[in-house]
Amino acid sequence: MNVVLLLATIGSTTFIGFFHYQSFVTDFDGTVQRQVFMWHGLWYSATVLAILGCHEMGHYFACRYYRVDASLPYFLPAPFLTGTLGAFIRIRQPIPTKRMLFDIGVAGPIAGFVVAVPTLFLGLSLSRVLPLPTEFTGIELGEPLLFRLAAWLIWGDIPAGYSLNLHPMAFAAWFGLLATALNLFPIGQLDGGHISYATLGSRSTLVTIGATVLTMLLAFRSLSWVAWAVLIVIMMVIMGPRHPRTLDHHIPLDRTRVWVAVSALVMFILCFTPVPVEFTSVISE
Numbered sequence: 001m002n003v004v005l006l007l008a009t010i011g012s013t014t015f016i017g018f019f020h021y022q023s024f025v026t027d028f029d030g031t032v033q034r035q036v037f038m039w040h041g042l043w044y045s046a047t048v049l050a051i052l053g054c055h056e057m058g059h060y061f062a063c064r065y066y067r068v069d070a071s072l073p074y075f076l077p078a079p080f081l082t083g084t085l086g087a088f089i090r091i092r093q094p095i096p097t098k099r100m101l102f103d104i105g106v107a108g109p110i111a112g113f114v115v116a117v118p119t120l121f122l123g124l125s126l127s128r129v130l131p132l133p134t135e136f137t138g139i140e141l142g143e144p145l146l147f148r149l150a151a152w153l154i155w156g157d158i159p160a161g162y163s164l165n166l167h168p169m170a171f172a173a174w175f176g177l178l179a180t181a182l183n184l185f186p187i188g189q190l191d192g193g194h195i196s197y198a199t200l201g202s203r204s205t206l207v208t209i210g211a212t213v214l215t216m217l218l219a220f221r222s223l224s225w226v227a228w229a230v231l232i233v234i235m236m237v238i239m240g241p242r243h244p245r246t247l248d249h250h251i252p253l254d255r256t257r258v259w260v261a262v263s264a265l266v267m268f269i270l271c272f273t274p275v276p277v278e279f280t281s282v283i284s285e
Helices: 002-024 038-065 098-126 145-155 168-183 191-221 223-239 255-271
Strands: 073-075 084-088 126-129 135-141 162-166 277-283
Touching: 002 168, 038 073, 038 084, 038 098, 038 145, 038 168, 073 145, 084 168, 098 145, 098 168, 098 191, 098 255, 126 135, 126 145, 126 168, 145 255, 168 255
Parallel strands: none
Antiparallel strands: 073 084, 126 162, 135 277
16 A cells, blocks of 8 residues: 555656646746656655655654554645645554654654755755746745745845746745644644653643644634644544653653754744745736
8 A cells, every 4th residue: 555655646746746847937927938748747756755755764764763563654645736645654553652752753854854955955946036027926835934044045135026936846845844844733643742742741731732722823814724723623622632641751851852852843943834825916017
């Protein structure tokens, strides 16, 4: 099943990547600069699968290190904007200690982030700065802090009336940053939920409730959060706000891992954007 889903996700991300590349070689006024073939979709597909795959393999190898029974990654194909709903591994046994829970939880975001950052810089360097037409309607991506910093380092201050037309690799890296931020939400069985519980113990329940409320507020701010908010509500109804206890729930996490948790929080801040996607319309006189 892993292989079948992987092949299906390669197909779906390559198919979606074809349209992203077609958008990349098309000026904002509709002028097409070059012919596009299906294999051009691999720019996007290879990048997004590398980020998601490294994220899940980070979890997998951490499980192997602690001899926790876990599956290889399952990729989820999707026939729309991103070409995939992400990936996951199945952990087939309870994780007994906070240290193990923390290391397994944080290994994925770190591994994915390590791949997302260089692909972001490379993808942005391959992107194009183009003039906006007098009338323009399209999709605008929210820019995480890391994305803004990388774009500024590469392109400087983009003048008014111009905008970046993203290379598919840059869009894949943007999606990788978004996926990293979503996984680091301190809720339930997400990576952030494991990290929060391992670091804060029973106090993580308050963090989970706060993060759930924040997600609801974000859904009112932007429709792009509605699906995520529904998933969080379902997770809360099924599992509740309390993380399952480990056997050593009364023992605090060591200082080194606490600092790694702080680094994970910084990673979340760098990858998060309050409005991931919105439709925009520009009319210039």
